[in-house]
Amino acid sequence: xxxxxxxxxxxxxxxxxxxxxxxxxxxxxxxxxxxxxxxxxxxxxxxxxxxxxxxxxxxxxxxxxxxxxxxxxxxxxxxxxxxxxx
Amino acid sequence: xxxxxxxxxxxxxxxxxxxxxxxxxxxxxxxxxxxxxxxxxxxxxxxxxxxxxxxxxxxxxxxxxxxxxxxxxxxxxxxxxxxxxxxxxxxxxxxxxxxxxxxxxxxxxxxxxxxxxxxxxxxxxxxxxxxxxxxxxxxxxxxxxxxxxxxxxxxxxxxxxxxxxxxxxxxxxxxxxxxxxxxxxxxxxxxxxxxxxxxxxxxxxxxxxxxxxxxxxxxxxxxxxxxxxxxxxxxxxxxxxxxxxxxxxxxxxxxxxxxxxxxxxxxxxxxxxxxxxxxxxxxxxxxxxxxxxxxxxxxxxxxxxxxxxxxxxxxxxxxxxxxxxxxxxxxxxxxxxxxxxxxxxxxxxxxxxxxxxxxxxxxxxxxxxxxxxxxxxxxxxxxxxxxxxxxxxxxxxxxxxxxxxxxxxxxxxxxxxxxxxxxxxxxxxxxxxxxxxxxxxxxxxxxxxxxxxxxxxxxxxxxxxxxxxxxxxxxxxxxxxxxxxxxxxxxxxxxxxxxxxxxxxxxxxxxxxxxxxxxxxxxxxxxxxxxxxxxxxxxxxxxxxxxxxxxxxxxxxxxxxxxxxxxxxxxxxxxxxxxxxxxxxxxxxxxxxxxxxxxxxxxxxxxxxxxxxxx
Ligand code: SF4
Numbered sequence: 001x002x003x004x005x006x007x008x009x010x011x012x013x014x015x016x017x018x019x020x021x022x023x024x025x026x027x028x029x030x031x032x033x034x035x036x037x038x039x040x041x042x043x044x045x046x047x048x049x050x051x052x053x054x055x056x057x058x059x060x061x062x063x064x065x066x067x068x069x070x071x072x073x074x075x076x077x078x079x080x081x082x083x084x085x086x
Numbered sequence: 087x088x089x090x091x092x093x094x095x096x097x098x099x100x101x102x103x104x105x106x107x108x109x110x111x112x113x114x115x116x117x118x119x120x121x122x123x124x125x126x127x128x129x130x131x132x133x134x135x136x137x138x139x140x141x142x143x144x145x146x147x148x149x150x151x152x153x154x155x156x157x158x159x160x161x162x163x164x165x166x167x168x169x170x171x172x173x174x175x176x177x178x179x180x181x182x183x184x185x186x187x188x189x190x191x192x193x194x195x196x197x198x199x200x201x202x203x204x205x206x207x208x209x210x211x212x213x214x215x216x217x218x219x220x221x222x223x224x225x226x227x228x229x230x231x232x233x234x235x236x237x238x239x240x241x242x243x244x245x246x247x248x249x250x251x252x253x254x255x256x257x258x259x260x261x262x263x264x265x266x267x268x269x270x271x272x273x274x275x276x277x278x279x280x281x282x283x284x285x286x287x288x289x290x291x292x293x294x295x296x297x298x299x300x301x302x303x304x305x306x307x308x309x310x311x312x313x314x315x316x317x318x319x320x321x322x323x324x325x326x327x328x329x330x331x332x333x334x335x336x337x338x339x340x341x342x343x344x345x346x347x348x349x350x351x352x353x354x355x356x357x358x359x360x361x362x363x364x365x366x367x368x369x370x371x372x373x374x375x376x377x378x379x380x381x382x383x384x385x386x387x388x389x390x391x392x393x394x395x396x397x398x399x400x401x402x403x404x405x406x407x408x409x410x411x412x413x414x415x416x417x418x419x420x421x422x423x424x425x426x427x428x429x430x431x432x433x434x435x436x437x438x439x440x441x442x443x444x445x446x447x448x449x450x451x452x453x454x455x456x457x458x459x460x461x462x463x464x465x466x467x468x469x470x471x472x473x474x475x476x477x478x479x480x481x482x483x484x485x486x487x488x489x490x491x492x493x494x495x496x497x498x499x500x501x502x503x504x505x506x507x508x509x510x511x512x513x514x515x516x517x518x519x520x521x522x523x524x525x526x527x528x529x530x531x532x533x534x535x536x537x538x539x540x541x542x543x544x545x546x547x548x549x550x551x552x553x554x555x556x557x558x559x560x561x562x563x564x565x566x567x568x569x570x571x572x573x574x575x576x577x578x579x580x581x582x583x584x585x586x587x588x589x590x591x592x593x594x595x596x597x598x599x600x601x602x603x604x605x606x607x608x609x610x611x612x613x614x615x616x617x618x619x620x621x622x623x624x625x626x627x628x629x630x631x632x633x634x635x636x637x638x639x640x641x642x643x644x645x646x647x648x649x650x651x652x653x654x655x656x657x658x659x660x661x662x663x664x665x666x667x668x669x670x671x672x673x674x675x676x677x678x679x680x681x682x683x684x685x686x687x688x689x690x691x692x693x694x695x696x697x698x699x700x701x
Contacts, residue, residue: 008359009329052586078336080336080337082542082546083545084334
């Protein structure tokens with residue numbers, strides 16, 4: 001099980017703070033997230049892929065947009081907007 | 087003269103009361119565009135080396151831009167440029183709305199104030215020139231800035247005012263200048279105007295703004311307005327910048343208790359999501375903006391409820407940084423800063439620093455005031471007033487900022503005073519965002535998140551935010567260059583995601599706009615050179631004012647103490663790594679390895695007129 005935590009606009013769109021999915025890569029996890037929360041399309045995800053303004057952090061640490069990155073059971077993905085200005 | 091400009095600025099000598107219209111040649115305008123670029127070159131030309139920012143020879147430049155007065159979204163902005171009394175270095179701040187439009191329509195590309203008035207005054211500027219009016223009744227009053235603004239507008243209908251508050255009158259080194267509920271916040275412009283005895287500057291005008299190709303300008307405006315409502319600005323429209331707080335807390339980059347931690351246990355209550363769900367009081371926007379990032383929230387204090395605009399930087403600085411988790415207190419503190427005319431980042435940063443000193447027993451000589459502690463809501467609110475009025479020993483000390491306060495307190499206080507070049511660090515934990523750490527270290531304004539967008543590199547997923555490489559340093563340079571163009575056009579930085587999606591990016595879009603407005607055959611490459619020139623001019627101003635290589639660094643807290651929180655556990659800025667990034671930064675800029683700049687390089691950017699004497 002991989003937990004995806006949602007922040008900011010993704011949370012507003014999905015209406016939930018987190019979603020649990022079974023996935024072995026980031027790409028898998030995002031595809032399943034889109035199935036669970038179709039409202040994330042088109043603003044956050046398109047066809048299970050991150051739109052330009054979004055990024056994920058593995059366990060809140062390393063930030064990436066690479067769908068190939070492997071995940072382990074128990075990992076957490078933090079989905080956030082990459083525009084941090086303010 | 088190119089369309090979009092008047093080709094002149096108004097210089098008012100406050101000492102003599104004489105105002106003069108000074109021509110600006112077209113080459114200068116093309117080299118510096120407007121806003122921050124134009125303000126920097128005018129400040130440089132109007133002053134001599136090593137002047138005292140609070141002395142009689144001080145100078146403040148208000149600079150407009152060719153886009154002000156056009157329908158292009160977010161273009162109603164102006165820059166205020168001076169030498170900062172906080173840093174002793176260049177200070178460029180931006181604000182927006184009526185003051186920008188009416189100021190430009192007074193028929194000037196910039197307004198320069200110099201000298202010191204005999205008595206407290208307001209300055210009124212229009213097409214006829216400038217006049218100085220004494221204002222003893224407005225100086226030293228307990229009234230907040232919004233009340234003074236109403237009073238001034240009744241007294242002088244048709245003018246838009248930029249006003250200093252109590253903090254500016256008392257020379258607080260991070261006093262703001264406020265107009266219409268917006269603030270040219272950082273670096274102490276309010277203190278500089280206070281030392282000139284200027285309480286407010288009012289502008290009005292009806293001069294038409296000429297456009298080279300009005301239909302093209304209209305088409306550009308429509309297109310940009312449409313695209314400004316897309317995905318790239320959704321965060322700003324729907325939650326505002328306060329959205330950063332919960333995310334930063336999760337990533338362990340939320341500065342907490344004077345940067346001792348990077349996660350805050352009270353973050354949920356202060357998060358943008360929570361404020362939005364429980365306290366939303368509508369949105370607002372600067373004049374002529376289609377995005378509307380301003381979010382208002384209700385704040386209760388006793389029997390009073392205020393509607394307070396809140397931004398992430400104020401939220402973090404007056405909340406987690408001071409260990410305060412009560413939203414009503416944080417909102418009230420932000421409201422107080424706005425009314426006193428205090429920069430929220432520096433106020434929060436300096437108070438948080440004092441709280442840590444007090445907890446370590448380093449403020450014993452301040453008696454009762456030495457009992458302040460992290461999380462003490464009442465102490466925070468009270469101290470803001472004492473700082474603005476300088477009416478208690480601790481308030482007076484903290485009014486000079488954390489760097490000077492640390493020097494007075496002594497011991498190891500300078501190691502954890504949260505500043506670079508004297509400017510308090512904004513809400514991006516440098517140990518968890520190490521490209522931003524570089525941006526802070528080399529920033530010409532000191533620690534600053536608006537002139538360097540290096541955090542974008544950390545958040546991009548392209549580099550390791552805990553160990554950025556040389557590529558990251560080069561990307562950090564690019565964020566500064568882009569910021570200098572946006573700040574000189576002037577447009578809102580919240581459009582940067584929109585420009586990133588544009589073919590050719592920001593520089594192509596900027597050249598398109600400037601061609602339509604001015605008629606210049608200017609291309610993206612020339613805009614990029616202008617970006618580099620503006621960054622270089624700021625750096626050279628600092629060298630002229632005494633910059634030394636040792637300033638480009640971070641306090642020891644960030645290089646010697648590892649974070650202990652969540653995903654950032656163990657993160658520290660290794661000084662050797664930071665030095666490597668700085669070396670790459672200097673090299674990318676074309677500077678010498680010690681950060682100095684050769685005359686040849688100065689000539690390449692046609693800056694030898696202003697900086698011929700630097701070697
Ligand atoms: S996006 Fe916000 S800061 Fe920018 S111009 Fe609009 S209202 Fe002002």
